[in-house]
Amino acid sequence: MxxxxxxxxxKDDIIDAILCLDAVLPGNEVFSLFKGIPIIAADGASIKLYEKSIIPNYIIGDLDTFLSNPLSDKLKTLSEVIYIPEQETNDFEKSLNFCIKKDWKNILIFGLHGGVLEHTLNNWSIIKKFSRIMNLCIYDEERYGxxxxxxxxxxxxxxxxxxxxxxxxxxxxxxxxxxxxxxxxxxxxxxxxxxxxxxxxxxxxxxxxxxxxxxxxxxxxxxxxxxxx
Missing domain, CATH: 3.40.50.10240 (Thiamin pyrophosphokinase, catalytic domain)
Incomplete structure (x- = not known):
């Protein structure tokens, strides 16, 4: 037992970073609640953020979606781009490993699902893998996971x-x-x-x-x- x-x-003073995945992201009114907190975009999430006039601090992943979009040229001048080509981990896991290296443990996650179904299910597996060493919270549709x-x-x-x-x-x-x-x-x-x-x-x-x-x-x-x- x-x-x-x-x-x-x-608490509102413990969030180390906001991690955005390449799926359905909340509206600008949600992002406006957070000031001075680093925003990490996993690959294609950077394009979705830019279309909301939000510039991520970091863009991380194998960057296949990011680099195929014409907006990437502009974003390269505004964000720190971290290219990790290996395919043993997906962009979500790459981003969490980046957070660990930065000693960021309290991570608010947007966009966990809403994209390809197998990505969603795999993301939940990654949550299970990392949640014992990090404090993770998923926000979606007015709910916390x-x-x-x-x-x-x-x-x-x-x-x-x-x-x-x-x-x-x-x-x-x-x-x-x-x-x-x-x-x-x-x-x-x-x-x-x-x-x-x-x-x-x-x-x-x-x-x-x-x-x-x-x-x-x-x-x-x-x-x-x-x-x-």
């Missing part, structure tokens, strides 16, 4: 939709959710915790084993952080 319980809180490896509690609001998706299996006990779990197992392909609902304004999820993805309403411009009680 994982006995340590962490308080899941949200947060990888969780420990027992947690957090403040919410009544009737907020809370989803718990196992990666790939998690044994849980919950308090404060409409459909509670009592030392029960969620398993990918068998049973998920999709679209549960907060009954009160304080939720506790005790993780006995495994790991999962927690989905909730976004807290922009704040990012999740796990703190020992």
């Amino acid at each position: 994982k006995e340590n319980v962490y308080k899941l809180t949200f 947060i990888p969780v490896h420990n027992s947690i509690n957090f403040d919410t609001k009544k009737d907020e939709i809370i989803s718990i998706i196992p990666q790939y299996i998690a044994k849980l006990t919950t308090k404060g959710l409409q459909w509670k779990l009592e030392n029960e197992t969620l398993e990918f392909g068998i049973r998920e915790g999709f679209r549960n609902r907060a009954k009160v304004d304080y939720i506790e999820i005790i993780l006995h084993s495994g790991e999962y993805l927690l989905f909730m309403d976004n807290r922009l411009p704040k990012m999740p952080v796990f703190e020992m009680k």
